Amino acid sequence: MKYLDEYRDPELARKLFDEIDRITTQPWVMMEVCGGQTHSIIRNGIDKLLNENIELVHGPGCPVCVTPLDTIDKALAIAGREDVIFCSFGDMLRVPGSTRDLFQVKGDGGDVRIVYSPLDAIKIARENPDKQVVFFGIGFETTAPANAMAVYQAKQLRLSNFSMLVSHVLVPPAIRAVLDSPVNRVQAFLAAGHVCSVMGFSEYVPIVEEYQVPIVVTGFEPLDVLEGIRKTVVQLEAGTPAAENAYTRAVNFDGNKAAQTLIADVFETTDRNWRGIGMIPGSGWELSQRYADFDAAERFDVGDIDTQEPEICRSGEVLQGLIKPNECEAFGKACTPRKPLGATMVSSEGACAAYYTYGRFIEIEGVTA
């Protein structure tokens, strides 16, 4: 359990908690979409310190967690090839595929490299003309400008030994999927700040109108999260849902036009299968026809892949906010960050990993930290 005096500005934090107390008159359920927010909420005990009428459920906003299993398996097959240097963000290395992960491929002699930026993979491709360099292009809208630029540069440079395995996911269709679920309890959303830095938040206006739910753009620092919650409660209590911005220092309504222009050139919308959740129509980006030559999934024929997800893992329910991680039987026992059964236990942005790291596994044994 965290205490107020551990906040950077305890005075302001107390004011926000008090104000939320003052205006809350009935139970509300809201979902934070971004894994960075989940991490911040659990680390700082916001869910514990918050007015008990407010329930925060953790959303699907961890791109590592929702990258579909067959794509992971494809990545593993490509990374294991002798002619390939496989480049990825660090969080993907321990994500379990059907039988192994990228770390094991690396241990077995595969040339798997962690890169900080997709442009690092371009550099590696230029330095290794006799190798095929493949970048694992995952992420939400926030990562898309970077991945788009890498593919664009590869085309400009006529790099024939570079390709990308693309599995981008999009936030607005995921919000719709949560709302369309017959078992949905979520009444409002904290939208992911940096996704909106890129995309703006105009896309949320029609969702608010159609479903009559508040959507508040929120940062991921503790005080940002609290301010987002406060704005959301104001809307809920007044019954006046709107798309609102609680992260004005990094987000404007229209987003980053230069980034959006390149994204529109390099990617096109596709249906995407989300790990644990299933297919969400129009919820992904894949390479557009103009860049089809750089599609690793086309370049490497890895044959039929038979995917196998461990039966015990309930990450799909975790990702949809239907259960909390510590309600999963395997949590902290069969499943730990060292031996993760599901992707939500791997990524630092995954809800299961956040609960584990900050000691929430103790509660299921009846002892309160």
Next chain:
Amino acid sequence: MCLGIPGRVVEVYDLDGARMGKVDFDGIVKEICLSFVPEAEVGDYTIVHVGFGITKVDEASAHETLALMKEMGVLESELDATAALAAEEAIAAGEEHP
């Protein structure tokens, strides 16, 4: 990977047609693509995500965020692929509690 980190632009130049620059994250200086923040000049702060500036941000909030990220111990592993690999290896080796 998903975190955006604010840093101060200390140099701007052109590389293979892209607007690149050096950005200082509280002492760690990295080469960053600034093509998506054409308005960011030397001295400005930008939020950087996987090597790309995605939006400008004011100095005060940039410092706040950097201090917080240092406190959380995520600054290095977010910025440096070698540190990220080391962090993943440590977890895989069994050092589960950071």
